[in-house]
Amino acid sequence: MTGATAPAGRGALELRDAVVRRGDFEVRLDLRVDPGEVLALTGPNGTGKSSLLAALAGTLPLASGSLSLGGEVLDGVAAWVPPERRGVGLVPQQHLLFGHLSAVENVAYGLRARGVRRRVARAEAAGWLDRLGLSDRAHLRADALSGGQSQRVAIARALAAHPAYVLLDEPFAALDVGVRADVRALVADALRELAVPAVLVTHDEADVDALATRAVALG
Ligand SMILES: Nc1ncnc2c1ncn2[C@@H]1O[C@H](COP(=O)(O)OP(=O)(O)OP(=O)(O)O)[C@@H](O)[C@H]1O
Numbered sequence: 001m002t003g004a005t006a007p008a009g010r011g012a013l014e015l016r017d018a019v020v021r022r023g024d025f026e027v028r029l030d031l032r033v034d035p036g037e038v039l040a041l042t043g044p045n046g047t048g049k050s051s052l053l054a055a056l057a058g059t060l061p062l063a064s065g066s067l068s069l070g071g072e073v074l075d076g077v078a079a080w081v082p083p084e085r086r087g088v089g090l091v092p093q094q095h096l097l098f099g100h101l102s103a104v105e106n107v108a109y110g111l112r113a114r115g116v117r118r119r120v121a122r123a124e125a126a127g128w129l130d131r132l133g134l135s136d137r138a139h140l141r142a143d144a145l146s147g148g149q150s151q152r153v154a155i156a157r158a159l160a161a162h163p164a165y166v167l168l169d170e171p172f173a174a175l176d177v178g179v180r181a182d183v184r185a186l187v188a189d190a191l192r193e194l195a196v197p198a199v200l201v202t203h204d205e206a207d208v209d210a211l212a213t214r215a216v217a218l219g
Pocket residue numbers: 022023024025043044045046047048049050051052
């Protein structure tokens with residue numbers, strides 16, 4: 001990685017007495033993920049993995065309990081930090097790129113939001129796309145990319161922005177088998193370099209083997 005901004009590490013991600021609720025569904029959890037750890041969340045469909053990730057990202061407020069990062073409360077009785085101010089690097093199941101922006105602009109977006117100057121942001125973004133084997137797609141509009149290419153752009157966007165923690169929801173599921181192992185290895189390297197807390201939701205044992213330092217099965 002090129003280091004144009006200071007590392008974003010802020011400490012452990014911690015859920016205490018947390019209740020995540022969606023309609024009638026509820027999951028209760030205590031969890032601590034230290035910097036450099038990659039926690040895999042596994043378990044059958046419908047056991048709350050994506051809901052838990054949404055709570056960690058801040059798109060689903062906790063019903064009770066607290067979430068903190070390095071001791072700073074992100075979600076609790078007295079505080080709630082919105083997703084865009086959490087420093088979260090999120091790779092969602094649906095990659096949600098800005099379709100009208102190019103691949104490189106999508107990746108640079110998060111860096112720009114952190115105050116990185118345009119030229120530096122674009123250079124870092126281009127470097128990430130290169131790492132992900134997409135340098136020949138950098139200037140295509142995101143809505144012209146294939147599903148697998150979009151997913152790689154979403155991975156680059158999440159990791160490039162010097163996140164304080166990383167959340168990955170089935171990040172390799174949309175990738176062609178031919179590139180999946182390479183992208184997985186690249187993400188494993190990038191997470192080691194970032195050395196921030198990371199949570200990975202996956203059904204794939206190969207993801208757990210390649211990335212996780214610990215696994216928790218829900219359900
Ligand atoms: N928007 C919603 N409103 C109400 N209930 C929901 C909503 N989204 C999900 N649920 C329910 O919450 C429960 C947990 O769903 P969630 O998607 O978090 O599980 P999951 O373990 O990630 O499943 P999968 O592996 O299929 O993605 C399920 O019973 C689901 O039906």
